[in-house]
Amino acid sequence: MTPKSMNADTVGRSARSSVMNFLNEIAQRHPGAISFASGRPAERFFRPEAWAPAEASFYAHYAQANGMSESAARHRLAQYGATAGIIREEIATQLRIDHGVPCTAERIVVTVGCQEAMALCILALCNARDRVLLVRNPTYIGATGVADAAGIRVVPVEPTADESLDQALARSVSELAREGLSPAAFYLIPDFDNPTGEVIAREDRERLLAQCAQHRIVVLEDNPYGMFRFEGETVPSMAQLDRHGGVIHLGTFSKTLFPSVRVGSAAFPETLFGDADAAVALRENVVERKSFLTVNTSQHCQALVGALLRHYGGSLADHVRAPIGFYRRNRDVAIESLTAGFRGFEDRVSWNQPAGGFFLSVRLPFEFDDNALDTCATRHGVLVMPMRYFAIDDGWRDTVRIAFSNLEPETIREGIARFCAYAVDRMRNPST
Ligand SMILES: Cc1ncc(COP(=O)(O)O)c(C=O)c1O
Structure with a gap:
């Protein structure tokens, strides 16, 4: 990989929004296609029958904690609420x-x-400093989409073959400095990254934290998949490793509980690079912005999440054990199917074996463009996500993301066989 030019993001910005529309259009035209496109949690683990009793228990708890009747608690929680939340x-x-x-x-x-x-x-x-957001390349489109919409420049931190991530960061920072810019934030997904499925190693996390502290760059650690580890040792979160006050940990219950609850969180450090007042000011700034955006997170939904967290004794580790088993099996079936489907083409096609999460990526010896997406859906009945949809520049054209989380194993087998049939046909007949 070559270092990407600093103004590459202008290419990516328009491409990012139009390609997503293209994918949605194709998905609508082929509703029967097997789709590896979206990383949704498996619905079989949602357990809606447990929600009503769980929520009732939270009202009882809230009533007791606030010295009121359960009926008064229900009425209070049907109101607008504190912007920063009640759980x-x-x-x-x-x-x-x-x-x-x-x-x-x-x-x-x-x-x-x-x-x-x-x-x-x-x-x-x-907003406070230069309008630049550092990200890895490729990265989650939800983050780059926010920056794009706000006119914030997105700058990739992308190591060359002989660089580590912190060295790539240092390079990006010094290239920006030559333009008189100093970035304030670095967004990343250290565990089972969306879209690549990769994990940042502990030593890389530590070096990144030191480098970020040196330049007063806040790490936005997005962690939706960290609990879904299939094997190997857990790597401490960046917030856990942080010694400088430079990490905001972003959490969600969309994958551990269910997405329609729409409850997540930002956990701020005690000090911002040693300054306690600055940490409070940043948090208050976020709360003020929230008060003008969503007023408060639904108390009804918070009651449900609060109840389930209390029910599980604080930790969701037991609750995610069954989903982890399911996702691991799905990952294994996907890998087995890729191995079978690309037998004889091992020197031309490669894929990773993520140790957790919802995604893996496959690298092909040809460009997987919009025509490829269309042919896959129309002739083979399968949808995958072109990695270039997540790219900050116009790279990653030969790679696709496979989301294996919300399909049954036999559907994965069939879907990957269809995808491999398309790719093998394309390799055998490059001119078609
Ligand atoms: C990396 C990443 N961050 C954030 C989100 C959005 O999470 P939520 O449903 O909590 O808004 C997703 C959803 O797929 C994601 O993959």
Whole structure:
């Protein structure tokens, strides 16, 4: 890989929004196609029958904690509520136990999914200083979309073959400095990245944190998939490793519980690079922005999440055990199917074997463009996600993302066989 030019993001910005529309259009035209395009959690683990009784238990708890009747608690929680949220204690406990985030209740802001937490933090951080957001390339389109919409420049941190991530960061920072710019935030997904499925190693996390602290760049650690580890040792979260006050941990219950609850969080450090007042000011800035955006996160939904967190004793580790088994099996079936489907083409096609999460990526010896997407859907009845949809520049044209989380194993087998049939045909007949 070559270092990408600093103004590459102008190419990516228009491409990013138009390509997503193209994918949606194709998906609508081929509703029967097997789709590996979206990383949704498996619905079989949602357990809606448990929600009503769980929620009732939260009202009882809230009534007792606030010295009121249960009926008064129900009425209170049907009202508008505190902007920063009412389940900060429960969320802080879960983040401490499940992700090692050293946070307290008052440093949590409860948000409408992680998407709102990410948007509020990007807008708060990239407003005060130069309007630049650092990201990995490729990265989650939800973050780059926020920056694009706000006119914030997105700059990739992309290591060359002989560079580490922190060296690539240093290079991006010094290239920006030559333009008189100093970025305020670096958005990343260290665990089971969306879209690549990769994990940042502990030593790389530590070096990145030191480098970010040196330049006073806040790490926005987005962590929807961290609990879905299939094998190997857990790598401590960046918030856990942080010694400088430079990480905001973004959380969500969309994958661990269910997405329609729309509850997420931002956990702020105690000090911002040693300055406690600056950390409070940043958090208050985020709360103020939220008050003008969504007013508060639905108390009804917070009651449900609060109840489930209390029900599970603070940690969701037991609750995600069955989904982890399911996702691991799906990953294994996807890998087995790729191995079978690309037998004889091992020197031309490669894929990773993620140790967790919802995604893997496949690298092809040809460009997977819009025609390829269309042919796959029309002739083979399968949809995959071109990686270039997540690219900051116009790279990553030969790679696709496969989301294996919300399909049954036999559907994965069939869908990957169809995708391989398309790719093998294309390799055998390059001119067609
Ligand atoms: C990396 C990443 N961040 C954030 C989100 C959005 O999460 P939420 O549903 O909590 O808004 C997703 C959803 O797929 C994601 O993959």
